Amino acid sequence: MHDRGGVHLHEMAITQSVVHAVCDRMGDAQIRRICLEIGTLSGVVADSVRFCFDLITEGTPLEGASLEIIQPTGRARCRDCGAEFALNDLLVLCECGSANRELLAGEELKIREVEVMA
Amino acid sequence: MCATCGCSGETILEPHEHDHEHQHEHGHGHSHTRTVTLEQAVLARNDALAELNRKWLAERSILAVNLMSSPGAGKTTLLERTIRELGSELRVSVVEGDQETVLDADRIRATGAPAVQINTGSGCHLDAKMLAGGLQTLDPPEGSVVLIENVGNLVCPALFDLGEQARVVITSVTEGAEKPRKYPQMFRAADLVLLNKIDLLPYVRFDIEDFLDGARRANPGVEVLQLSATTGDGVADWYGWLRVRLP
Ligand SMILES: Nc1nc2c(ncn2[C@@H]2O[C@H](COP(=O)(O)OP(=O)(O)O)[C@@H](O)[C@H]2O)c(=O)[nH]1
Ligand SMILES: [Mg+2]
């Protein structure tokens, strides 16, 4: 079910939430373009969202909209030594050896903007 | 340029003498759009419902704990034992999440505790709306404990706040020590990690140090308890963890 090569029910639920969130904010305005932010540490696979977007948006105000996904990469600040560092996954430690870090970026899961018919 | 709106239109016109009125096709078939900044959490709707659940539970002094794991890690077995052993001390009821069957709720009811089964169908996690429905049906008494068995899956349940007070990730020694490295988001979301089936340690290769290192990397400082839901080894610590969280 969560095989990274197959259908991702998980990202389908996320994409469904995108549709709900846009409709909550925009009513039934026809959406031409949507821009999402999906951080690389969010646990959501951007390609899977792309993969199911057309299917999930069918029959909604987002049908036919172009999908743009920005993927902020991980950044953290060490709570022990104060260093700021990049992290490709949640397993990276600070150079000082500490795992005690505050994530500054990479966990985003939000709708940045939409373009609607004027 | 389009005189009505100042946009550049879509057709590129040949340059021509402007000694005549513009007559060429420009029926506003091109699109005029505006961009609206939303900066909105994708899961805003779920998060709002989760907050309502949290408030509902707090008003009734109910402790709700969300148990998450891969299928077969031992969630239902641990719930059965917990209810049998703490049933006289705590009032426990259970919300069972499962894609299709009602088997787990039947197992819980056999212990004497009230249980409600939520079938998520193709959905692979519980969400806040489902828990709200489950709570309405269960109608748990004030000061009681609601244990929520999430759908067996180490990915999506981590993303969906239910309004619970605590999240527990269960993993078993038969699944291998690399689970925290493979599913760091889930371990990061955990308030407690339970390592189950330690009775099987003599029979499987499981590097506990490696497991603890992965868990620490994903979630520095997270508490990890080792136990066996079938033999009862180590469960006292789990009960202790529950007790200190009682409202
Ligand atoms: N040896 C051993 N088996 C266990 C333990 N906990 C659960 N099991 C077995 O693991 C299987 C799956 O358990 P279950 O509670 O249904 O897992 P769930 O899918 O997480 O609810 C069952 O056969 C249980 O008897 C344990 O601590 N030790
Ligand atoms: Mg179960």
Ligand SMILES: [Zn+2]
């Ligand atoms: Zn450091």
